[in-house]
Structure formats: structure tokens, C-alpha cells
Amino acid sequence: MIIAGIDEAGRGPCFGPMVVSIVVIDTKNESELKSIGVKDSKEILPKKRESLLLKVKEKTLEHQTIILEVKEINSLMVKYSLNEIEAMKIAELINNLDEEVEKVFVDSPDSIPKKFEERIRKYLNKDKQKIKIISENKADSKYVVVGAASIIAKVTRDKEIEKIxxxxxxxxxxxxxxxxxxxxxxxxxxxxxxxxxxxxxxxxxxxxxxxxxxxxxxxxx
The missing domain is CATH 1.10.10.460 (Ribonuclease hii. Domain 2)
Incomplete structure (x- = not known):
């Protein structure tokens, strides 16, 4: 089965961008990701995260990242909540997938994950509506595919902060x-x-x- 995991980095800071990443894998490769130490990026030291980045990308069928710059965050927040903005960007990642994905696992920022799934679906293209979305709190620590996405998002954001x-x-x-x-x-x-x-x-x-x-x-x- 082809599945995807999505996670963000930099949702809470008052400085810098928010980064959202998606990783697509075949479920047959989940054990490989676990064997190299893939898990929630918050549980991995910075140097280890960086060393895992290339390995994670090599084991994916597809991966994409959106860097949501501060200027865009400020502009969008005139009208939308942060949850809504994140849902928009998650939908954008799903809409841009080339692989035929059956399930997408999402780390929900909403205490009611079903509401966050509904937010995402509002922005999905018609041909992506058939995808099953599993929206859960702390999904990055439950599903290795979300952990993989969290590593890419976190390392990417750290590099953006280094530039600043x-x-x-x-x-x-x-x-x-x-x-x-x-x-x-x-x-x-x-x-x-x-x-x-x-x-x-x-x-x-x-x-x-x-x-x-x-x-x-x-x-x-």
C-alpha cells in the first residue's frame, strides 16, 4: 500500500517560517525507516536529524516541502486562523502528489482531529477526495511515515533559522x-x-x- 505522512515544523515560534513536509512510501518500507532510527524529530538530536535527512529522502517514493515565509503567514492571518492556514498548505501538498496514495497520516494541531481533517478536505482537488485522511494528535510519534516528514520539516526549518x-x-x-x-x-x-x-x-x-x-x-x- 502507498501511504503518505505529513508534519510541520515551526508552528509556534514568533520568528521565522513554518515548514510543512509530506513523505510518500510503500508500507513495505516502514520497517526500513524504523531500522535507521526514524521517529518524531523532537526525540532526535539535531546532528542525528541531519544525518537521517538524506537517508529518509532516499527511501521515499516522493517527498515535498512548503516553506511558509513570515510575510505570507502575516498576510493570511488577517483573515484565517493558523489551523486553517496549515490545512491549506497540507491540502496543497496532497494536491501536488504524483504518486497514487491511498492513505495520508496527518499530525493534527486541533484537539478534535476530525475537525482538522474536514478543514483539509475543503481544499482538496476532486481527484484527491478519495484519499483516506487519518488525522490524529501526536501522529509524529505514532506513525513512522509522519516521523519521516517531521525530520524533513524540522531540518529544513533549522536551516532557514540559521540563515536569519x-x-x-x-x-x-x-x-x-x-x-x-x-x-x-x-x-x-x-x-x-x-x-x-x-x-x-x-x-x-x-x-x-x-x-x-x-x-x-x-x-x-
Whole structure:
């Protein structure tokens, strides 16, 4: 059976892009992925994730990745929720598949996974509606095919963050709880009176940083 797994990286950070990846495999190869150590990327150290990346890609029938840049996130969030945006991008990946996939396993950000499946289906092309979608919480730790997608998404996003750090210095991971991220944000806003250009302006962390400086939210366009 041909199946696919989908996962994202960078959903929660206030800095940087969100990355969504899809991996397509034959179920006969699931054991091979497990044997090389494929699992939820959060359970794998960074160097190990990088070493697994090429191996994962080699064992897939197809893989695709969407890098959702901050500018697009900010623009879409004027109208849509983050769950809706993620569902759109997941549907885009499924619609672009060349392989005939029977099932797609998705790591649901919604506490009611069925609702997230319904969101995805709204954006699927007619010829993809026959695909069975298994939307579950923590699917990246339950299904190796989703774990494989999580590795590609995570390594891809880490490289995007590295590019930002090369230009702006250490911004941390981009997550609001990261002390390096909080320090960078506070210092940048204090010095420049505005958010860094890679900020998600609707995140509470960014809004608070501007409020503390006494600055209004930046315009999108």
C-alpha cells in the first residue's frame, strides 16, 4: 500500500517560517525507516536529524516541502486562523502528489482531529477526495511515515533559522519561551522601534514587545 505522512515544523515560534513536509512510501518500507532510527524529530538530536535527512529522502517514493515565509503567514492571518492556514498548505501538498496514495497520516494541531481533517478536505482537488485522511494528535510519534516528514520539516526549518542568524545574529530558536529569542526581540524593538522583519506580528510575544516600547503594530503592506 502507498501511504503518505505529513508534519510541520515551526508552528509556534514568533520568528521565522513554518515548514510543512509530506513523505510518500510503500508500507513495505516502514520497517526500513524504523531500522535507521526514524521517529518524531523532537526525540532526535539535531546532528542525528541531519544525518537521517538524506537517508529518509532516499527511501521515499516522493517527498515535498512548503516553506511558509513570515510575510505570507502575516498576510493570511488577517483573515484565517493558523489551523486553517496549515490545512491549506497540507491540502496543497496532497494536491501536488504524483504518486497514487491511498492513505495520508496527518499530525493534527486541533484537539478534535476530525475537525482538522474536514478543514483539509475543503481544499482538496476532486481527484484527491478519495484519499483516506487519518488525522490524529501526536501522529509524529505514532506513525513512522509522519516521523519521516517531521525530520524533513524540522531540518529544513533549522536551516532557514540559521540563515536569519547569519544576517541578524543569535535570535535563538524563535520560540517565545526561548530566553535568547526574548532577549533578541526586546533589544531589537528597543533599538529600532519596530519588530524584526522575520516576526509574526500577530503573536502575543511580538505584540507585547511593541506595547512595552509604546509602538503600534506594524502595517503589513
Amino acid at each position: 542568524c547569519e544576517k541578524f545574529g543569535d535570535i535563538g530558536s524563535g520560540y517565545p519561551s526561548d530566553p535568547y529569542t526574548k532577549k533578541f526581540l526586546a533589544e531589537y524593538v528597543e533599538k529600532n522601534g519596530k519588530l524584526p522583519p522575520f516576526s509574526r506580528i500577530f503573536w502575543k510575544t511580538c505584540e507585547v514587545a511593541l506595547e512595552q516600547k509604546g509602538t503600534t503594530q506594524q502595517k503589513l503592506f
